[in-house]
Amino acid sequence: MSARYQDIARQLERRLDAGEFPPGSRLPSVRRLASEHGVNSLTALAAYRWLEQRQRVLARSRAGFYAALPPADPLAHPAQALPSPATLVEVDSRMSQLLALSGSDIAVQLHMAEAHHSLYPSQELARRLQQTLAQRPELIGAYLPAAQEARLRRLLQSLAADWRLDLPEEEILFCNGITEGISLALRHLTRPGDTVAVETPVYFGLLQTLASLGLKALEIPCTPDAGLSLEALEFALQYGPPVRCLVTVTNFQNPSGALMPDDNKKRLLALARRHGLSIIEDDVFGELYFGNQRPTPLKAWDRDGDVVYCASFTKSLAPSFRLGWLSGGRHHEALARLRASSSLVSPALLLGALADLLASGDYARMSQKLRQQLAQQMERVADAVLAAFPRGTRLRRPQGGLLLWVECPEGLDSGRLLEAALAQSISFAPGMLFSAQPRFQHCLRLNFGQPWNAAQADAIAALGRLATEQLRRT
Amino acid sequence: MSARYQDIARQLERRLDAGEFPPGSRLPSVRRLASEHGVNSLTALAAYRWLEQRQRVLARSRAGFYAALPPADPLAHPAQALPSPATLVEVDSRMSQLLALSGSDIAVQLHMAEAHHSLYPSQELARRLQQTLAQRPELIGAYLPAAQEARLRRLLQSLAADWRLDLPEEEILFCNGITEGISLALRHLTRPGDTVAVETPVYFGLLQTLASLGLKALEIPCTPDAGLSLEALEFALQYGPPVRCLVTVTNFQNPSGALMPDDNKKRLLALARRHGLSIIEDDVFGELYFGNQRPTPLKAWDRDGDVVYCASFTKSLAPSFRLGWLSGGRHHEALARLRASSSLVSPALLLGALADLLASGDYARMSQKLRQQLAQQMERVADAVLAAFPRGTRLRRPQGGLLLWVECPEGLDSGRLLEAALAQSISFAPGMLFSAQPRFQHCLRLNFGQPWNAAQADAIAALGRLATEQLRRT
Structure with missing residues (x-):
C-alpha cells in the first residue's frame, strides 16, 4: 500500500542498516537513484526527503544527500544491532x-x-630481573616505588624523544597496562551518558570499557589505507550529537592495522581544537613498526595539552609486566590523582627491572x-x-x-x-x-x-x- | 537581639560542630541543659526545638535529643570542614x-x-622468583595469566578456609592492590551523588577514592575498643540520608587499630540485611594478627552474597607485588567484567611467583x-x-x-x-x-x-x- 518513493526509501534504509554507507559518506545522487529504480527524479527526491524526515540522511545544499549518524546509543540494544551467533x-x-x-x-x-x-627476550629479561633482585632484594619489600618511578620517568622521556615526542618528566604516569590508562582518561574526560567517538572497526575491549562507564560509542570509519576518516569525523562533530572525546589508535590500529599519516595527525589536532574535542591516543602498537622509523605519535604535535597519550610495554617487551604509562597534558594532574585513588601504584619490582633494562641500552636490540x-x-x-x-x-x-x-x-x-x-x-x-x-x-x-x-x-x-x-x- | 534560648542553641551548635557529640550520640537532657545554663526547662526545650528545626538534632519520643547527621556532603567544602594548616x-x-x-x-x-x-622475606622471595624464572622463563612473555590465576585461586581458597572463610574458587578475582578492589566495588555499587557509610576515623585514601567517584562520605564512629559503632550505624540508616553501602575495615582498622568482635560482625550482617545495605569489607590487615588465631572475616558469615570481600598481599608478604584479590558475592560477575575493562589482568609473572610460594608451604612460617x-x-x-x-x-x-x-x-x-x-x-x-x-x-x-x-x-x-x-x- 506504500507509494513507490517509500519502497525506494525502504530499500535504501536497508542498505544503510547493512553499513553500506558509513555515517558521513555521500549517497547516490538523486539522478542516479532515479535511474537505478527506473523512476523520475521527483520520486527519487521524495524518497530522500522521507529518509531525511526519519533522520537517516542529511541534505547538504548543492552537495546532495549524506548518510546520517546511526542512533546515538547502539550499545543499548546489542541484540538488535548484532544479529549474529x-x-x-x-x-x-x-x-x-x-x-x-x-x-x-x-x-x-x-x-x-x-x-x-x-x-620476547624472556631469557634475557629473566636474567636481568635476577640481577636486579640480587643487587636489591629489598625491592620486593618496597611499598612505594618513588625512586624507581623517578628513574624510569627519565628513561622514558629520553626514549620518547627518539620518536620526536618531547614530554616533561613530571608528565609521565605509570598504570596497569594501557587498559588502565585509557579507562582513567575516559573516567576523567566523560560523565555517564556522554558520547565518545571511536574508530570503526574498533577494538572490542574499548567498546566494553565504554559500556562499563555508561558511555555511548559513535563509530567513525577507519580504513586500512588511510586510517580514521577525518571527513567523517568532522561531519559527525558538525551534525551529530555532542561528542565528549575521541579515542584513536594512531599507529597500527586494532583491528585494521592502519597507520595514520603524519599530515592527518596534524589535521586531526586542528580539527579537535576547532571543536573543543579532547583526544585519547592509544599507542600500544607504535613500537612494533616494520619500517626504518618509529611513527611519531599524534601527541608530538599537541601544543595545547588536549591529547592524553597512552602507551605500554605489554606488546613490545614484556607482556607479563603489565607496565603501561600515560602523559595527560593539561589533564595530567587530575589523572594522577584518579590513578592514586584507583590502584595507587605499580609493582616497584617490575618498575625497577624495566628501568634497569632501559638503562642498559639493550632495549633497542631486543625491540629490533x-x-x-x-x-x-x-x-x-x-x-x-x-x-x-x-x-x-x-x-x-x-x-x-x-x-x-x-x-x-x-x-x-x-x-x-x-x-x-x-x-x-x-x-x-x-x-x-x-x-x-x-x-x-x-x-x-x-x-x-x-x-x-x-x-x-x-x-x-x-x-x-x-x-x-x-x-x-x- | 537574640533570645536566651537562641544563645544556648548556638553554643550547643558550636559543640556539635567541634565534634563533641558524634552523629547519633545522645545530647544532655533538657533538665541538664537548663541547669547548665541557669534557665528553666522551657527555655532549654526551646533551644532544642530551634536546633531541631535547623536539623542539627533529632527528638526521639521519651528518649530525649540526639545529634543529627552532619550536612550530607562534607567533602564539598573541605576548607570549611578542615580549619587546619x-x-x-x-x-x-x-x-x-x-x-x-x-x-x-x-x-x-x-x-x-x-x-x-x-x-619481609625479600631474600627468600627473590630466590623463589629466580627459581620460577629459571623453570619458566616464558612466563615473562605470557600475556594472559589464565593458568597462573587458576592455580592461585585454588591456593587462596585453601588459605581462606583456614580462617573459616569458605569461598567458591570461581568467586576469586585478582586486582592491583586492595585499592583497585575497593574502587571497583564502589564503582559497581554506587552512582555519583550517592552516600557511602565509612568508619570515623577513616583511612584518608578511602576519602580520596570516594571524592574521585563523586560520592558523599557519611562517617560512623569507630573506637579502638569496639570498632564500628553499630548503634550509630543503625541510627544513621534509620534517620539519615539513604546509604548505598558501607566500607568497613573489620580487622585492625586504619587508623584506630580496632578489631571488630565476631558478635558485632554477625550483628552487622543482620543489620545490613534489614536495611538492604551492601558491605565492602577491607581486610588488608587481617593477616597481621598478633594473637593465636587469624580473625575471621565478616564475609565468613555472609549468606546472601551482600559482602564484597577485599584482601591483598601488599602488607602481609610482598609490598612490591601489588597483588590484591576480592570475592564479590552476588556482585562477583559484574566486578569481573568491570575489572577486565579497567585494567584487564594482573602481571602473570607475579601471580605465578605468589602461587609457587603458597604451594611451597613456606608462607605460614614467613607470616609468623x-x-x-x-x-x-x-x-x-x-x-x-x-x-x-x-x-x-x-x-x-x-x-x-x-x-x-x-x-x-x-x-x-x-x-x-x-x-x-x-x-x-x-x-x-x-x-x-x-x-x-x-x-x-x-x-x-x-x-x-x-x-x-x-x-x-x-x-x-x-x-x-x-x-x-x-x-x-x-
Whole structure:
C-alpha cells in the first residue's frame, strides 16, 4: 500500500542498516537513484526527503544527500544491532568470550593481539630481573616505588624523544597496562551518558570499557589505507550529537592495522581544537613498526595539552609486566590523582627491572629483533591468505603491529566461519566483534604474532577453503 | 537581639560542630541543659526545638535529643570542614602530601602504614622468583595469566578456609592492590551523588577514592575498643540520608587499630540485611594478627552474597607485588567484567611467583615471623608513647596491624605538632587526615612497622616533649 518513493526509501534504509554507507559518506545522487529504480527524479527526491524526515540522511545544499549518524546509543540494544551467533552477541561478554578461547586447547590460535612468548627476550629479561633482585632484594619489600618511578620517568622521556615526542618528566604516569590508562582518561574526560567517538572497526575491549562507564560509542570509519576518516569525523562533530572525546589508535590500529599519516595527525589536532574535542591516543602498537622509523605519535604535535597519550610495554617487551604509562597534558594532574585513588601504584619490582633494562641500552636490540620477526610473519600470513581465500578477498599489509585485517567478499558470515574453524581447532576474531553495527560480518582479524610453521600454513589454507565453501553455498 | 534560648542553641551548635557529640550520640537532657545554663526547662526545650528545626538534632519520643547527621556532603567544602594548616587541607591532596613525605629524607618516618622492607622475606622471595624464572622463563612473555590465576585461586581458597572463610574458587578475582578492589566495588555499587557509610576515623585514601567517584562520605564512629559503632550505624540508616553501602575495615582498622568482635560482625550482617545495605569489607590487615588465631572475616558469615570481600598481599608478604584479590558475592560477575575493562589482568609473572610460594608451604612460617616482629615493635612504640606523651594521652594496644592510634588530651593540635616534628626530621600522620570533620585534631597515627632502635626511641621521646610543650603554651 506504500507509494513507490517509500519502497525506494525502504530499500535504501536497508542498505544503510547493512553499513553500506558509513555515517558521513555521500549517497547516490538523486539522478542516479532515479535511474537505478527506473523512476523520475521527483520520486527519487521524495524518497530522500522521507529518509531525511526519519533522520537517516542529511541534505547538504548543492552537495546532495549524506548518510546520517546511526542512533546515538547502539550499545543499548546489542541484540538488535548484532544479529549474529548467540555465543558471541553480548557486548559485555565479547572480550571474555574471546579470552576464553585463549584458555582452551585450540591448536592454532589466531584470535588474540599478541606475539608468541618465544618472540620476547624472556631469557634475557629473566636474567636481568635476577640481577636486579640480587643487587636489591629489598625491592620486593618496597611499598612505594618513588625512586624507581623517578628513574624510569627519565628513561622514558629520553626514549620518547627518539620518536620526536618531547614530554616533561613530571608528565609521565605509570598504570596497569594501557587498559588502565585509557579507562582513567575516559573516567576523567566523560560523565555517564556522554558520547565518545571511536574508530570503526574498533577494538572490542574499548567498546566494553565504554559500556562499563555508561558511555555511548559513535563509530567513525577507519580504513586500512588511510586510517580514521577525518571527513567523517568532522561531519559527525558538525551534525551529530555532542561528542565528549575521541579515542584513536594512531599507529597500527586494532583491528585494521592502519597507520595514520603524519599530515592527518596534524589535521586531526586542528580539527579537535576547532571543536573543543579532547583526544585519547592509544599507542600500544607504535613500537612494533616494520619500517626504518618509529611513527611519531599524534601527541608530538599537541601544543595545547588536549591529547592524553597512552602507551605500554605489554606488546613490545614484556607482556607479563603489565607496565603501561600515560602523559595527560593539561589533564595530567587530575589523572594522577584518579590513578592514586584507583590502584595507587605499580609493582616497584617490575618498575625497577624495566628501568634497569632501559638503562642498559639493550632495549633497542631486543625491540629490533621482535620487529623483524613480526614483519616476516606478517608477510607469510598475508601471502597465505591471498593464496587460499576466495577471489575478491582484500587485505592491506600493515606497516607494523600484530594484526591483519581481512575483508572477504560481501556475503561471507565470519561468525559462521569461526564456528566451522573452531571445529577444526583454529581460532580467529570475527568482524562482528569490531562494531556495534553489523558492518564487518564479512571481515576477520588474524594475529600474525605466532611463529610461522606448517600448522599455521595448514590452518590458513583451511580457513580459505571454509570461506570459499560457505560463499559457494549461499 | 537574640533570645536566651537562641544563645544556648548556638553554643550547643558550636559543640556539635567541634565534634563533641558524634552523629547519633545522645545530647544532655533538657533538665541538664537548663541547669547548665541557669534557665528553666522551657527555655532549654526551646533551644532544642530551634536546633531541631535547623536539623542539627533529632527528638526521639521519651528518649530525649540526639545529634543529627552532619550536612550530607562534607567533602564539598573541605576548607570549611578542615580549619587546619594550609599544606594539609585539601581532601584531594591529602594522600599525595603524605606520600610526598615518603620520598623525602626524613630521618624517622612514622607516617605510613607499612612495615620496613627488612621485615619481609625479600631474600627468600627473590630466590623463589629466580627459581620460577629459571623453570619458566616464558612466563615473562605470557600475556594472559589464565593458568597462573587458576592455580592461585585454588591456593587462596585453601588459605581462606583456614580462617573459616569458605569461598567458591570461581568467586576469586585478582586486582592491583586492595585499592583497585575497593574502587571497583564502589564503582559497581554506587552512582555519583550517592552516600557511602565509612568508619570515623577513616583511612584518608578511602576519602580520596570516594571524592574521585563523586560520592558523599557519611562517617560512623569507630573506637579502638569496639570498632564500628553499630548503634550509630543503625541510627544513621534509620534517620539519615539513604546509604548505598558501607566500607568497613573489620580487622585492625586504619587508623584506630580496632578489631571488630565476631558478635558485632554477625550483628552487622543482620543489620545490613534489614536495611538492604551492601558491605565492602577491607581486610588488608587481617593477616597481621598478633594473637593465636587469624580473625575471621565478616564475609565468613555472609549468606546472601551482600559482602564484597577485599584482601591483598601488599602488607602481609610482598609490598612490591601489588597483588590484591576480592570475592564479590552476588556482585562477583559484574566486578569481573568491570575489572577486565579497567585494567584487564594482573602481571602473570607475579601471580605465578605468589602461587609457587603458597604451594611451597613456606608462607605460614614467613607470616609468623613478620607478625612476631610487628607485635614486639608495637609494644615498644606503645611503651615509649605512654612514657613520653603528656598526661591524659590514651591509646589501646592493637591486636594486629601496623598502626597505633594515639589520643592526646583535647586541645592538642596534631597538625602543628607535625610541623614541629618535621623540623626535627620526624614524621607521623596527624588526626585531621582521618575525617572530613574536625574531630581528631588531638590524635595522631604512628606506624610501628619500623624496627625498634635508638633513633625510634629518641623520635618518640621528642614527639612527647613537643606535644607537652604545645599543651603548656596553650
